[in-house]
Amino acid sequence: MTTSLELQAIRKQYGAVQALGGVDLSVAPGSRTAIVGPSGSGKTTLLRIIAGFEAPDAGRVTLGGRQLADGPDAVPAHERGIGYVPQDGALFPHLTIEGNVGFGLPRNTPKRAERIAELMDMVALDTAMLARRPHELSGGQQQRVALARALAQRPRLMLLDEPFSALDTGLRASTRKAVAQLLGAAGITTILVTHDQAEALSFADQVAVMRGGLLVQAGRPLDLYLRPRDAAVAGFLGDSIVLPAQLAGGWADCALGRIAVNDPARQGAAQIMLRPEQLQVAEVPVETAAHGSQADGCYGAVTDTDFGGSVCVLSVRLLRQAASVGDGADSPLLVHSTGMHAPAPGAMVRITVAGQAHVFAG
Numbered sequence: 001m002t003t004s005l006e007l008q009a010i011r012k013q014y015g016a017v018q019a020l021g022g023v024d025l026s027v028a029p030g031s032r033t034a035i036v037g038p039s040g041s042g043k044t045t046l047l048r049i050i051a052g053f054e055a056p057d058a059g060r061v062t063l064g065g066r067q068l069a070d071g072p073d074a075v076p077a078h079e080r081g082i083g084y085v086p087q088d089g090a091l092f093p094h095l096t097i098e099g100n101v102g103f104g105l106p107r108n109t110p111k112r113a114e115r116i117a118e119l120m121d122m123v124a125l126d127t128a129m130l131a132r133r134p135h136e137l138s139g140g141q142q143q144r145v146a147l148a149r150a151l152a153q154r155p156r157l158m159l160l161d162e163p164f165s166a167l168d169t170g171l172r173a174s175t176r177k178a179v180a181q182l183l184g185a186a187g188i189t190t191i192l193v194t195h196d197q198a199e200a201l202s203f204a205d206q207v208a209v210m211r212g213g214l215l216v217q218a219g220r221p222l223d224l225y226l227r228p229r230d231a232a233v234a235g236f237l238g239d240s241i242v243l244p245a246q247l248a249g250g251w252a253d254c255a256l257g258r259i260a261v262n263d264p265a266r267q268g269a270a271q272i273m274l275r276p277e278q279l280q281v282a283e284v285p286v287e288t289a290a291h292g293s294q295a296d297g298c299y300g301a302v303t304d305t306d307f308g309g310s311v312c313v314l315s316v317r318l319l320r321q322a323a324s325v326g327d328g329a330d331s332p333l334l335v336h337s338t339g340m341h342a343p344a345p346g347a348m349v350r351i352t353v354a355g356q357a358h359v360f361a362g
């Protein structure tokens with residue numbers, strides 16, 4: 001199976017709107033890529049160009065060595081062997097669920113009914129629903145029918161535009177796992193667009209971040225999470241703490257004291273980033289906070305708590321700060337604590353940092 005996808009300098013303009021401003025992306029055979037980015041950044045446009053529902057103004061799309069588009073000169077969608085689950089599901093309202101799932105299966109497909117039942121099973125839907133029509137299903141069930149319909153055609157490449165967005169958290173995680181397994185077992189190369197950062201990080205071998213019609217960074221999930229290119233990319237992949245700092249000899253002086261950094265060569269003023277799970281908080285008596293030294297971590301007062309179940313987010317106002325850290329460090333720091341043992345507002349805490357801070361490119 002050599003179904004690698006190559007996008008080269010893809011551009012698309014709608015009137016005055018530049019939806020894509022020159023996107024390059026490589027997707028390895030059998031791999032899973034997640035595309036994330038703000039609303040309007042061009043994610044759906046990119047998928048539609050890969051699927052063949054739009055032609056690029058310029059740029060090339062190649063799948064498994066075959067050129068599918070070179071600017072406006074494009075192979076029609078139905079000749080591409082690409083499965084596409086659009087953002088809204090787009091089921092045929094006048095067909096039953098059976099009609100929808102079986103849409104791409106020729107009438108004379110051997111064991112057609114069994115195949116449809118198997119597809120329903122794959123997306124965890126009861127075959128009792130086959131006689132219903134789309135409006136008689138919930139939003140999440142409709143999304144799964146759309147997925148079954150796309151799977152029916154055994155595509156080489158599967159494009160999923162936020163396919164799990166209407167599912168509740170539990171079902172979402174289990175469906176995502178089942179779909180990932182299914183696509184992996186069938187060796188189907190997959191591109192998933194999602195707004196859910198945890199989904200992107202757990203589903204994909206490669207995460208691509210789009211912004212304003214451009215692909216700003218692509219890489220392995222862990223690399224992007226720990227070494228994002230800028231604060232906006234960092235924020236897209238999870239909560240982050242961004243602080244101004246002074247760097248010297250592999251260390252940063254910042255509002256949290258002295259922290260090791262992942263770019264020992266950098267010197268002088270820079271922005272550094274930590275993930276909230278790198279910060280540990282421990283409640284301390286008020287006197288300890290008043291007399292503690294910077295060497296054993298830094299101290300602060302909890303000003304607010306936001307209980308979210310397993311995690312409680314604490315707003316902490318730091319007590320003392322090094323003079324060199326500059327502005328931007330006065331806003332409260334958001335620190336994660338376990339929900340069950342979170343300090344209450346008014347408590348004093350000591351904050352210690354684990355691991356290295358990431359330094360943003362200057």
Ligand SMILES: Nc1ncnc2c1ncn2[C@@H]1O[C@H](COP(=O)(O)OP(=O)(O)OP(=O)(O)O)[C@@H](O)[C@H]1O
Pocket residue numbers: 014015017018019037038039040041042043044045046087
């Ligand atoms: N057919 C169209 N005609 C005109 N403008 C369009 C068309 N399709 C998309 N656009 C514009 O192109 C830009 C990119 O749209 P796109 O649908 O690709 O964004 P997206 O990243 O999928 O956003 P979302 O996360 O909200 O789904 C937007 O500014 C959008 O308004």
Ligand SMILES: [Mg+2]
Pocket residue numbers: 043044045087161
């Ligand atoms: Mg979209």
